[in-house]
Structures are given as C-alpha cells and as structure tokens.
Amino acid sequence: MTALDIRAARPDQRVRGGASDWEIIIGLEVHAQVSSQAKLFSGASAAYGGEPNAHVSLVDAAMPGMLPVINKYCVEQAIRTGLGLKAQINEVSRFDRKNYFYPDLPQGYQISQYQHPIVGEGEVEIDGDDGEPIIVRIERLHLEQDAGKSIHDLSPKETFVDLNRAGVALMEIVSRPDMRSSKEAGAYFNKLRSILRALGTCDGNMEEGSMRADVNVSVRRPGEPFGTRCEIKNVNSVRFMAQAIEYEARRQIDVLESGGRIDQETRLFDPDKGETRTMRSKEDAHDYRYFPDPDLLPLVLEPHWIEDVRATLPELPDEKKKRFMSAYSLSAYDAGVLSGDTASATYFETVAKGRDAKLAANWVTQELFGALNKMGVDLADSPVSAAHLGALIDLIADGTINGKIAKDVFAKMLESGDAPGVIVEREGLRQVTDTGAIEKAIDDLIAANPDKVAEVKEKPKALGWWVGQTIKATGGKANPQIVNQILKEKLGI
Ligand code: ADP
Ligand code: MG
Numbered sequence: 001m002t003a004l005d006i007r008a009a010r011p012d013q014r015v016r017g018g019a020s021d022w023e024i025i026i027g028l029e030v031h032a033q034v035s036s037q038a039k040l041f042s043g044a045s046a047a048y049g050g051e052p053n054a055h056v057s058l059v060d061a062a063m064p065g066m067l068p069v070i071n072k073y074c075v076e077q078a079i080r081t082g083l084g085l086k087a088q089i090n091e092v093s094r095f096d097r098k099n100y101f102y103p104d105l106p107q108g109y110q111i112s113q114y115q116h117p118i119v120g121e122g123e124v125e126i127d128g129d130d131g132e133p134i135i136v137r138i139e140r141l142h143l144e145q146d147a148g149k150s151i152h153d154l155s156p157k158e159t160f161v162d163l164n165r166a167g168v169a170l171m172e173i174v175s176r177p178d179m180r181s182s183k184e185a186g187a188y189f190n191k192l193r194s195i196l197r198a199l200g201t202c203d204g205n206m207e208e209g210s211m212r213a214d215v216n217v218s219v220r221r222p223g224e225p226f227g228t229r230c231e232i233k234n235v236n237s238v239r240f241m242a243q244a245i246e247y248e249a250r251r252q253i254d255v256l257e258s259g260g261r262i263d264q265e266t267r268l269f270d271p272d273k274g275e276t277r278t279m280r281s282k283e284d285a286h287d288y289r290y291f292p293d294p295d296l297l298p299l300v301l302e303p304h305w306i307e308d309v310r311a312t313l314p315e316l317p318d319e320k321k322k323r324f325m326s327a328y329s330l331s332a333y334d335a336g337v338l339s340g341d342t343a344s345a346t347y348f349e350t351v352a353k354g355r356d357a358k359l360a361a362n363w364v365t366q367e368l369f370g371a372l373n374k375m376g377v378d379l380a381d382s383p384v385s386a387a388h389l390g391a392l393i394d395l396i397a398d399g400t401i402n403g404k405i406a407k408d409v410f411a412k413m414l415e416s417g418d419a420p421g422v423i424v425e426r427e428g429l430r431q432v433t434d435t436g437a438i439e440k441a442i443d444d445l446i447a448a449n450p451d452k453v454a455e456v457k458e459k460p461k462a463l464g465w466w467v468g469q470t471i472k473a474t475g476g477k478a479n480p481q482i483v484n485q486i487l488k489e490k491l492g493i
Helices: 072-084 182-199 238-257 303-311 317-328 332-339 342-352 357-375 386-397 403-416 420-427 435-448 450-458 460-473 480-491
Strands: 014-016 021-033 096-099 109-112 122-127 133-145 149-151 160-162 169-175 211-220 230-235 265-270 275-281
Touching: 014 238, 021 182, 021 238, 072 133, 072 169, 072 182, 072 303, 109 133, 122 182, 133 182, 182 211, 182 238, 182 317, 211 238, 230 238, 230 275, 238 265, 238 275, 317 332, 317 342, 317 357, 332 342, 332 357, 342 357, 342 386, 357 386, 357 403, 386 403, 386 420, 403 420, 435 460, 435 480, 450 460, 450 480, 460 480
Parallel strands: 230 265
Antiparallel strands: 014 021, 021 169, 021 211, 096 109, 122 133, 133 169, 149 160, 211 230, 265 275
16 A cells, blocks of 8 residues: 555545446645736736726737746735645745647746645545545645636637636645545535635635546556546536536546556546547656746745734634534534535524524525525525524514414515514514413314314324314414414314
C-alpha cells in the first residue's frame, strides 16, 4: 500500500464485475472562482456575463508591456479558504507560467502556481457511504487565472473570442484520491461548496460555472495498488459527476476484465449520451514548460495577516451542524439540512428563536422547503419570511389556530406573502374554544346519529368519527382537545 492509500475498501463499496469485485478510486480537482470584484492581476471587473469583451483591461488582453499586479483581496480569499479547509497556509508561494497556445488565452500562458502553492494540506469531513464521517484529504489549493471563452456556434466559418473571464481568479482545490463511490464524490463536492459559500470566498453558482470539477477515476481489485486513472474534464454538476463516474468505472472494469489495459488519458463527459469519451491521450498531453513568472515576485504573507483572517472566520457548516444538534436537539439529518447553507441556517435560527426548535425545524425543512422546492423558488425569494413563519408557530402555540388550520394558513401565506395573523382575522380562522358553539355542534350530531351513539358506547375507537365530524361542523376551527373532552362527557364514555 502506498502512503496515499489509507482507506481500506469496505464490502459495500465494491462494484461487481464479471469475474470479481472492484473498487472505485476518485480524486477531484475543483476550480472555484474567487468571489472578488476585480480580476487576479488587473482591475477589470470579474462580474459574470456582460457584453462580450466589456470586462477586459490591457493586462487581460496581454497588450505588449503590460504587467500584472496581484489583487490582495484575491490572496486574502485564498488564505480564508485555506483556513476553512483546516489547511497549511504557505507563507511563501510563487506564481509560474503554464504555457499553452489557444485563441482564448492572449498571453500564451496561464499564470498559475505549480510547485509552491499558497495553501498546502488540509481536510474536508464528509459522511461516508456507511454513514460514518470520513476525511477527504486536500493536497493543495493554488491561485490561477481563468481563460477567456471561444464561441464556435455564432458563425459556420469563424470563431469568436470573449475575454471577459480571462484573468478572473480561480482557486484550484486538489483532493487526494480518498473517495470510493460517486456518492462520496458528490458529498465531498457539496461539502466543499457549502464551506466556500459560508466563507464567502466563492458563490458556488454552478449555472454560471463558478465551480467545476475535473474528476479522476480509476478502479482496482480491493487491496491491490491503485490502477491507472483517467481524468474527466470540466464536470459542472453533481448529477453529471455521478453519471460520469459510474460510466467511467464500468468502462474501465470492462476493459480490464477483457484483458485490456487502461491508458492514462483526459476524457470528456457527454451529458446527452451519459458517457465519457477520449479528449486527448497521454501522448498528446501538453508540455506546459512551467517556469516562474518573471513579472511577479514570490508571494510572501505576513503571519499576522493570516492570523487576522483567521480571527474573522465565520462558523463553518460542520460546527454549525454540531451546534444545531446540541443547542436545539435536532436530529443529525435536520441539523445537516439546516446548516448546509448560511441562508437556511439564518432563516431557521430566526424562526426558532424563543420557540420550540424542533417544531420550527419541522416547519422549515418539511413545509417550507417542500413548498419552495415544488415552486422552484430559492429561500432568498421565499414569499414566507422567517418572521411570518415564526408568527404562525406562535398562533398554534397560543391556541389561536389548530395544527390543521395552520397548514391552510401557511398555504395562503405562500400565495399572498401576508402575515399569518392578517390571514386568520381576514378569513375568520380563529380556533373555536367557545365551549357553547362546540356543545351545540355535538348536540346536533347526537340528535342526528342515534346509531353512531350506540356504536361508540360499544367501541370507544369510533370516537375518531365524532371528533372529525364535530371539527368539520365548526369549519375545521374547533380546538381538538376541547372537542374530545366534551364528546366524552356528552357520550358518557
Ligand atoms: P497531476 O499532477 O497529473 O494532475 P496528481 O497526482 O496531482 O496528478 O493528481 C491529480 C488528481 O488525481 C488528484 O485529485 C488525485 O487525487 C487524483 N488521483 C491520483 N491518482 C489517482 C488514481 N490512481 N485514481 C484516481 N484518482 C487519482
Ligand atoms: Mg492536475
């Protein structure tokens, strides 16, 4: 076993092949766009979109004589991310030129960090397939420039180039090959995303390409050394990642079981076909001819700066989850859902403040998230504010409405965005606790249903029908406890 190979295969992670079991080995290289107003080495806007070539300075266009100037804020974001990944921050790092020629790379090289990255070894905890937490080790995080974009589909004969992204700061976060299934790879990617979002160092917006992964996959028979890996480039959703891994592992197993061998190569995932295919083999691999960028001095961080950044770190998802479990007695599942992103956590804590936290968690995770999901609306655009949801829970707690009516009120809150108190008054939904009205409803029912009276005296279970009918007679508004009590008295059971 190599030093990297610390995780033993577990039986449930083995993939059945024709001849024997196989184990999948996965390591991810994630590109995360740094949240910053300006690019890594120029003052041009790093905003997404915009008119083509509107966010391009002379530096980004690589005009002769232009020199890069490091953006201190991007460096601080990389430090913050490193600290959030419990990683080593390297006080001295260096920028190198990675040379390749492509129309969307005007410099003819990408400024990146090769042998001396700003962040070294760290770790991310995820739930493994057997439910136990496991550590995915981070090998490094380095800063680099994004390239521009070639647009091939605007003209049959020409290619257009948009340099808006050229020079935008990326963090490349490289994991060790510590994942053993597509599910673990997805859990790692999602956890990484929620850490970056909590830190505010990457917005994690997948549609805008703010986070993309190169997925390295190999297979082996359990206990054997790692097999040759293939790298699947630029996968931009967790669903595609899972499909790509499953397809690629199966392909490799089939090759190996029919006596072939795996060649190290770069592959592309085709989401329409659900398969990976060769992009370039090792023989075509680029020779990047890395060398230190002579235009940039080594990056030297003052230790007190690192400590200043550390002092401002927010509570991270794992810590939040633990706190939610202990402070609010939530299940691991609910705590995980609610701590996964800052917006959900803040919303929940606003609702739970001074109220029954478990009840608050139920309303947020089940009713609210369920409804928003169906509507396809983000929490940020929820028609029901945390204050309003809290007020609804108060109306149940103080007996103004019962649980059943609360669901109706909630549906109306989703439609109208109105406060629950307003809806209850407007629609006359106050719970009937007036025993006179309830007694009258019961008397009417008894008079109309002599057979049911006889039945319930024999079978106390039949009381359910009486409770239902009484509440119905009050328009659903009767307090169930009071109904039960009066029914028992009047029916003599
Ligand atoms: P390179 O420098 O060629 O990109 P690295 O050794 O840095 O190669 O590995 C790149 C990625 O591939 C890392 O995320 C690592 O975890 C992963 N990786 C390395 N070996 C394997 C393997 N045998 N199977 C799956 N993934 C691997
Ligand atoms: Mg690599």
